[in-house]
Amino acid sequence: MKFTKMHGCGNDYVYVDGKSEKISQEKKSELAVKVSDRHFGIGSDGLIFINPVEDASVDFEMEMYNADGSRSEMCGNGIRCVAKYVYDKGLTTKKNLTIVSAGKKKFIDLTVGDDGMVSSVKVDMGEPILTPKDIPVKASGDIVINQPITVDGKIWHMTCVSMGNPHAVVFLPEDMSLEDFDIEKIGPKFENHEFFPRRVNTEFVKIDDKNNVHMRVWERGTGETLACGTGCCATGVACVLNKLTDNDVTVHVLGGEVKVSWNGELTSPVIMEGPATTVFEGEIDL
Numbered sequence: 001m002k003f004t005k006m007h008g009c010g011n012d013y014v015y016v017d018g019k020s021e022k023i024s025q026e027k028k029s030e031l032a033v034k035v036s037d038r039h040f041g042i043g044s045d046g047l048i049f050i051n052p053v054e055d056a057s058v059d060f061e062m063e064m065y066n067a068d069g070s071r072s073e074m075c076g077n078g079i080r081c082v083a084k085y086v087y088d089k090g091l092t093t094k095k096n097l098t099i100v101s102a103g104k105k106k107f108i109d110l111t112v113g114d115d116g117m118v119s120s121v122k123v124d125m126g127e128p129i130l131t132p133k134d135i136p137v138k139a140s141g142d143i144v145i146n147q148p149i150t151v152d153g154k155i156w157h158m159t160c161v162s163m164g165n166p167h168a169v170v171f172l173p174e175d176m177s178l179e180d181f182d183i184e185k186i187g188p189k190f191e192n193h194e195f196f197p198r199r200v201n202t203e204f205v206k207i208d209d210k211n212n213v214h215m216r217v218w219e220r221g222t223g224e225t226l227a228c229g230t231g232c233c234a235t236g237v238a239c240v241l242n243k244l245t246d247n248d249v250t251v252h253v254l255g256g257e258v259k260v261s262w263n264g265e266l267t268s269p270v271i272m273e274g275p276a277t278t279v280f281e282g283e284i285d286l
Contacts, residue, residue, distance in 0.1 A: 005279040008077030010226025010255020014044045015085055018051035032065035045222050048078050062101040066221030073102035074164030076229015076272050080121035083108045084276040087118050104164050122273040128237045129162035138195045145241050151189050159238035167234035169203045178206045187218025203231045210245050214252045226255030233270045236260030
């Protein structure tokens, strides 16, 4: 199977052209586990197939699997890399694309450098989903802002957002260091907490100023990653909802930075912009 290794701010996936590489549906989950292994496989946070579509209103489909083989609905860093892949490889000449993932359409603008390759990708991620049952999260009220949750015997406060996949954003208190935070211990306990029927991605955030935050993320099915595009979007939304930043915020993650804009209107889209990088190409025996 031919593949391309790509990353967005260090959030790396193995990308496969679903048109030329015929992989049966029942083998994809197992294959995701195999290729993601950083010792015995290619090494990645997951596997993404780029598929052709018959819908004339859509250019491509993104079919995403986490490193543990589970399906995921959306990946912000992943969809930026999909957009770069299809343009750089000549699968399209369009600089404005529509890509669908798990039935949800995302609208994308490409910035192309002097070398003819995509250098940056802006994505209209759609409006944030804030209704608890649609995230989903077992919580009271119409919206989950700064609500308490007990994890590992400690009370934390979470703001819950879905960007096509569920997120719990936790702002760390002033006396807690983000660098020294034990995410390997706390992350899995959030992910598998009874409040989250489909598990959850958890963002642990420190506010720098009105336009900058630092974030570490624990992704369901994968663990800590160097970045999470939808997690950056959820963080930006949570910052605005809690009145901690302006509408435009740069989210600094371990692998780089992603710019997020949201005007605070519940029916307005979240706009995400960041890099997409090709690492290498190869073939793997199945």
